Amino acid sequence: MTKVLDARGLNKSFGGVWALKDLSVDQAPGETLGMIGPNGSGKTTFINAVTGHLALDGGEVFLDGKTITGRKPHVIAQAGLIRTYQAVRVYAQLPVSENLRVAGLPHFRRLGFSDPLDGAEDLLVKLSLKEKTEAVAGSLTLFEQRRLELAMRLISRPKLIMLDEPVGGLNPGEIREMIQLLKGLRAECGLFVIEHTMKVIMELADRVVVLVSGEMIANGAPAAILQDANVIRQYLGAVRATSR
């Protein structure tokens, strides 16, 4: 059956330095894919390239079997592939409801709804932002903003959300909550998660791709990855060292 995401032989170099080197990643429907790797290994570059924020030097990207290679970001988002940012990004000056409205506006007709806020209620409840509906987004806590970010993606009923470090800056308690939240989403849409926190990857991902300087050095079940000597030498070793 068709992959939800199928990226083939992606190449991208910045001034001769390979950010992505012949990288092929695919993701089955319903599967949650994790991506790990040291800083500057090209994880965010991968998201940027796939979601059209960055022009590729080579390679093709398919979403649900249809090509989205070289499309503009907003076209790709319309097609159902939508991303979040490493640093949380919401319209700080606007109230939560307006944030959702803007997020919904470009999609609701395509989805056959009558109102851009169709389904916003349930989302706010599910992400426990209900009582914050009228608050200005800038006044929310980081965790709340992270959740709002999710809501703004979910309202477009995407096929796949690419999350760039979704728990960045959260405390352990919040991280636990976030993981539960994301687990709850897996039924609705595909998740692609970049993380440094192994805990998140271990609990969330069905499969993990390890990136080092733009190349895939391992690809498999989280448990297996943890044992992979190559991965340990090139990446996890470093993580352990720092975490000690």
Next chain:
Amino acid sequence: MLSRDGKEAVLRSFLFTLMILGFAVLVLLLPSPAAAQAKGEPIKIGWISELSGTWSFFGNTGITAAQIAEEEINANGGVLGRPLQIIPMDNRTDPAQAASAARMLDTQNKVLALSGPTSSDTALAVYGYAEQNQVPFVVPVAAFPRLTRPGTQWTFRLEPDAVGWGYAIVKFVEKVKPGASIALIYSDFALQRAIVAGLKYQAERSGVSVVADIIFPQNATDATVQAAQVKSKNPDFVFVSGGGAFDVTITNQILDLGFKPEQIIHPFGAVKMILGWGPRSIGSYYGTFFDHSLGGLNDYAKGLITKFTQRKGYVPAYIENFCYATVYLIKEALEKAGAVDRTKFRDAMRNINTKEITTGIPMVFDKNGARKEFMYFLQMKEVGKETYKSQEAFYIEWNPEVIPVYQLAP
């Protein structure tokens, strides 16, 4: 929003800005000339001029001369037994502002007539309003021909038009050296374009050859290269006319390249320009319509020169004289009209046949309000810090349409 320390610092910057303001106000508290005292309801003349902005110098020097005339007239019983009142109005050297100033004087101050602009663009703005709303408009200093284009009803101009100056310059060259060659180097202003149009037209007919024609953009800085170009053409005369300070820059750089002052002809010589050319330029020629070093000046002229020099510290030249003469012309026309009425005043101006108060040069206007034209050419003899001496080299009179001025500068 600013952070708290930002805020209080901002308060300081507020005080600072106040300081600047206070300083500025102090600088600007210049004494305004007291309105002349005489019996009865004054006859109002709106004086729209460049009192601030790029050419504020000309506006201010001009209005000083006009106010001298105003005071003299009122000291001698005014006009028709009533005082004459000049209402100064700033146009910020901005035509649009001049147009609205005209509207204000017409509708608010209910002036009898408009006058005052010392540059063509502001004058044309007022011209448009005056002709449309039938307000008499006496132009002291503005040379663009369009101001007296055929069909003009309400506008009268004392200064000969710029295309005519070009004609006069060629006539002058023709006299000094028949068949001479001349190079043109000037800034791209409407005035200069008009002069050059007339100059080229007449040059063909007088056998004067134009060997170079170099136009500078209005914001040029340096003319050395162009001066060198001119040099390599080696003409008998160089016509030099830059905008603002660039005029002095061109002149100096032409001289640097080894031209003799005697080869340089400036189309016009306002006092600060002449002082700016400086001792190096002694021997060079400039066109003008009044100069304190002209021979046989009458008492009005002498009076103007002394009074003006007392007030401003420098001698008056043609701009100041035209503004002074304008006020006296308005007085004479009023006396001819016999009543404070716009149409009567306009007709009086049309039929006026008199002499310029200071120079005794004929003052007659054709059907378009263009004056019987004339021009002096003077040669610089000595230049001091605030004064100079020149000597008359050539004088010429001609009819406004001796050449097709309105086609040459539409």
Next chain:
Amino acid sequence: MAYRRAALVGLVILALALPFLFSASRFYAFILGVTYLYILWSSGMNLLSGFTGLMPLMYAGLAGVGAYTTVNLVMKFGVSFWLAMPAGALAAALVGVVLGLPSLRLRGFYFTLSGLVIQTALTMLFVYIPQFTGGDTGISQIPPPLISLPGDRSFPLAGVWLEEALAVAALLTVYVVHRVTQSTLGKYLVAIREDDLLTEALGIGVTRYRVLAFFISSLFAGVGGAFYAHYVGFVSPRSFDVLTSLNIWLIVGFGGQGTILGPIVGAVILAPIPYLMQEFYLYKDIVYGSLIVFTTIFLPRGVYGSLLFHRRTRTSARGKSEAARS
């Protein structure tokens, strides 16, 4: 809401009535007309500078394009003002779209700077093509718009009636801008102003909407230019130089960026100053400059903007306290 609608109706009636109330003095009527012009212009610019977050320093230049196009059509080709004006507006809008293209690449300050350059170039251009603009001596004796009646009679739309036309134009502009800001487009523009990357990522074609904003905003620049030319009766490159752009921006910023009433407040307070301050011409530039400095320092939100802001913060504070009590 009801009292609000009443207030709006009142404002409209007032705007339409003022020309007659002022008609006693042509001078004050003229100032009123100019104020209407600036309401039109600043509301138009507000769509870009306020709602889209782009400061178009070439706005006066665009107004110039509109003005010169209209004037040439009317005076050279005898086209009726009412046909020439839309043409001029369209010309301005198209030029505006082209000159707005830098905004697709340049962020914030760099766009502002490019605007400054473009404005300078436009002003120079106006000087260097005298066959269309009359060069730096400008075009004078521009006739007032003609109203042609059945039976090929026609009378010039002058005096009070021209001010009425200006009032209508200003009101229409404000209304259109209001509608735009309420529409999806408006929401997108605000979103783009707040964070264009995020907006693009959410599936909104930022480029298209930026261009659209430029088109509409420049359209108003052109309309204003056309009316300016035929109302003042004179245009020259100096009528449309960078200072005019700054003036319009100052009105928007002073009144309140990104609010509907802000530009109106700003125009009503600032537009008459140069005419009423004639006697103090020496200080005019200094007062004007100081106003710019003050506005940027003390009213980053503008007069009306700050008013709104404080009201909003107060209500939201009350909201919080109630929430705390319950």
Next chain:
Amino acid sequence: MTPEGMLLNGLAVITTGLIVGAIFSLVAAGVTIMYGTIWFPNASNGQFFILAALLMWSLVANWGLSPFLAAVVVIAGSIPFSLILEKFLVRPFYNVPNRNIVYFIMTLGLAQIFAGAFTCTYGRWSDQYSLPATWPGVIMLGPFPFPRTRLLVLLIALILLAGLFAFLRLHRIGRALRAVFQNREAAILRGVDVRRIYRFSFVLAMLIITTGGVLFALAYAFDLTMAWNMAIIAFAIMIVGGPGSVLGSVVIGMIFGFTQAAVSLFASPTLAAFSYLIVMLIILLVKPSGLFAR
């Protein structure tokens, strides 16, 4: 054209290009330092430039000071002046988000204030200002007579530019400045006192701009319209050269100088005026960071 004439024109172009370019470069360097470090796009730099020139005029033409003494006075005077400006108009905004726009608009206002003050003070005394030649006479370069004063100005300008380079490359504070140009955060991490660098670079920049004005007054007659021209030119050079790149401002400044000088040989000088605006726009679109940005 005779070979003699060609040589004459060639030398004219070279000397003019050098002198105009050198003065442009100086002012642009000042502007670029301001923007590169403090993020302060000084739209009123033209007014400061002309202020220096006007003061020179007052001191030399009216008070009869010797040009050298006058120059020293004016340049020295710029230091306290700029310290005051820094304290009251620049520092308050150091921690305001996108302060560069705030600065830009504020300096536009400031420019307006100065312009107003000038037109109704100096503007009433004269429409143009020129100093007597500091060092009268010419030096013959082959057929080309080169005025001594301009030679002097050229030498001073070049020496100053060289000095500026040496300072930025070799001196401790100069290096700190460049560190801030390149990467503010990194500089902070490396323990550079950014506030101090800001203040210093503002004063330095003002000093350079003032010197530019002084030199211009020595070499040319000038009027108030020069202020706005200079502001635009300096911005143009900064943008094309790359904000914060002194090298860029000098290279581009020189190129501008030479185009302004040479263009009239093959086209009308009017084109020169347009050319740099167009170039600037293209650069803005293609490479907003400028040609010499690191």
